[in-house]
Amino acid sequence: MIHVYCMPGMAAGPAIFEFIKLPKESFTLHLLEWNIPTKGISFSEYAKHMCSKIQHKNVVLLGVSLGGLLVQEMTNFIDVRKVIIISSVKTRYELPKRMLFARYTSVHKLLPTGLVNNVELLAKYAFGESVTKRLSLYEKYLSVRDKGYIDWSINELVNWKQEVPCEKLVHIHGVKDTVFPIENISNCIPVSNGTHTMIIHRAKWFNENLATIILE
Numbered sequence: 001m002i003h004v005y006c007m008p009g010m011a012a013g014p015a016i017f018e019f020i021k022l023p024k025e026s027f028t029l030h031l032l033e034w035n036i037p038t039k040g041i042s043f044s045e046y047a048k049h050m051c052s053k054i055q056h057k058n059v060v061l062l063g064v065s066l067g068g069l070l071v072q073e074m075t076n077f078i079d080v081r082k083v084i085i086i087s088s089v090k091t092r093y094e095l096p097k098r099m100l101f102a103r104y105t106s107v108h109k110l111l112p113t114g115l116v117n118n119v120e121l122l123a124k125y126a127f128g129e130s131v132t133k134r135l136s137l138y139e140k141y142l143s144v145r146d147k148g149y150i151d152w153s154i155n156e157l158v159n160w161k162q163e164v165p166c167e168k169l170v171h172i173h174g175v176k177d178t179v180f181p182i183e184n185i186s187n188c189i190p191v192s193n194g195t196h197t198m199i200i201h202r203a204k205w206f207n208e209n210l211a212t213i214i215l216e
Contacts, residue, residue, distance in 0.1 A: 002081065002214060003056040007032045009065030010153045013143035016064065019203030022211050034144050043156040047073035054078060060214055063088060064199050065179065066157055072166045082214060083169045087177055087196045090165040094184045141200065170213055174198045
């Protein structure tokens with residue numbers, strides 16, 4: 001049995017994985033979720049804490065967006081069979097220019113994250129798309145609304161220092177991702193018409209391909 005631990009993206013809950021199905025005779029899915037970080041905790045320390053939730057050996061870690069960064073950090077503390085990141089980045093060099101600009105100007109600290117209960121605004125930051133048509137849908141997926149957590153997440157994202165991709169990594173990326181444009185991404189499996197939220201909207205693609213990707 002292969003145990004696959006899934007980490008959602010910024011502000012998102014485990015519900016984003018609700019449509020992901022893997023053959024039950026070979027795989028068991030485990031859904032991780034964000035805890036509100038304690039004041040001053042580093043991304044690395046947070047990743048070490050998250051490793052305490054991994055109950056099996058030689059697991060597959062799967063992370064979406066910011067969750068993709070986190071599962072890579074977790075490999076510093078546990079041995080894994082494979083790391084799969086979706087709609088994410090492998091190094092700081094794949095971050096878009098606007099995020100690099102934020103790193104050097106701290107402009108990200110001026111974002112109106114106090115409006116975390118404004119789901120439309122939160123979706124724009126977390127998912128990179130306007131959601132007026134699907135507001136009720138996103139209310140369900142964006143379940144982490146703590147201002148301190150959002151501030152911490154944005155800060156850790158724009159200041160991520162990873163220089164070299166971690167080992168055993170597979171990167172799956174949508175060609176229409178507006179949060180992390182594919183022009184900045186190298187060595188990935190491209191998903192046609194995939195946006196930053198393709199884990200939800202292109203679940204069929206994952207259900208057809210993910211098992212093979214894990215076993216390769």
